Amino acid sequence: MSDVKGGVLREERGLIFGVVTTGLFLAFGKGWLSDFSNAWVTGGLFVWLFVAIFWLAFGVVHHAECLAVRLGEPYGTLILTVSVIGIETAMIASVMLTGENNPTLARDTMFSIIMIVLNGMLGVTLLVGGLRHHEQSYNLTGAFAYLGVLTPLAVLALVIPRYTPSTSDGSVSPLLGVYMIVMSGGLYAAFLVLQMQRHRGFFVQPVLEGREPEMEAGATALHGHEGMVVRSTGHHALFLVLTMLPIVLLSKNVAKLLDYGISTLGAPQALGGFLVAILVLSPEGMSAIKAARANQLQRTVNIALGSTTSTIGMTLPVVLTISFLTGRHLELGLQPLEIVLLALTLLTSVISFVTGRTNVQQGIVHLVLFFTYVVLIFD
Secondary structure (H helix, E strand, O other): OHHHHHHHHHHOHHHHHHHHHHHHHHHHHHHHOOOOOOHHHHHHHHHHHHHHHHHHHHHHHHHHHHHHHHHOOOHHHHHHHHHHHHHHHHHHHHHHHHOOOOOOHHHHHHHHHHHHHHHHHHHHHHHHHHHHHOOEEOOHHHHHHHHHHHHHHHHHHHOHHHHOOOOOOOOOOHHHHHHHHHHHHHHHHHHHHHHHOOOHHHHOOOOOOOOOHHHHHHHHHHOOOOOOOOOOHHHHHHHHHHHHHHHHHHHHHHHHHHHHHHHHHOOOOHHHHHHHHHHHHHHHHHHHHHHHHOOOHHHHHHHHHHHHHHHHHHHHHHHHHHHHHHOOOOOOOOOHHHHHHHHHHHHHHHHHOOOOEEOHHHHHHHHHHHHHHHHHHHO
């Protein structure tokens, strides 16, 4: 029993560090964050919070991956993507409710996640997988099922508000806002039901020609996580929730430091959403790369396309509801250049997943789009 407790304590060091950090910032954070005159102290606070949230995010991914082993696909990846995007949504909601009004925060973060995941994360995983295995296979029907939902969600949420005549600044009218809440939430919920029940087979790694079905099924079940200590489903579900809570509580403190740093350095406002997205998505990106190296590209596809679909399906209804209830101004429509990047990214993703097999070249193309996005943030 003592060995089990010791093992759990070692596994949850990130949670312990996060809980202690959360307690200290709840008790003393208001005073610490009221004076930014000392650059060293301000920088130290930011590094402290960044390490805490990053460590906690890895804990969330660990428990989600253990649940993936316990439950199999597509449930495992679904838990991972919903958990990570749930953190992102909770962080945005926390900042909207407690921080200064930033009308473009939700838009910038959603756009950043789409660019980071579909170009950065996907580019790295396709490149790594291609270098290791030359070509990799996945379930073509599953990839197109994601893109078939993601494309209209992205356009309706981030493009249409820029061109509606009822507003001139990319915001939405009450009528359009209510429609978007129902549309995005309903479409995403319908997709989840089909993914988990009727069309579950679309999101499972296909059996390769010349391989025994039992061998392929076993590889899919493990997801490349051989050697991982997997406990009960209830244990990992409980600690998944407990690990997410400190991230949400610490998010507004990170937002204050980011806002101060961006304004002091004169950096573009979009950089805030980019940094938040990088912070939240980094552990999930490691999971996707690990799956690609293990030749489980379907899990990578599920993570990448599932994250971007969840980003809009979960975030849009939440931020619109908060905007209506609190009266905070919310701008959703992207700028023309960002719309071009979004359209190019969606088109490239469709082209990349049109054959059922991937290679190094596709990874390089997606990485070029990612670095173009990063450069244009500062241009």
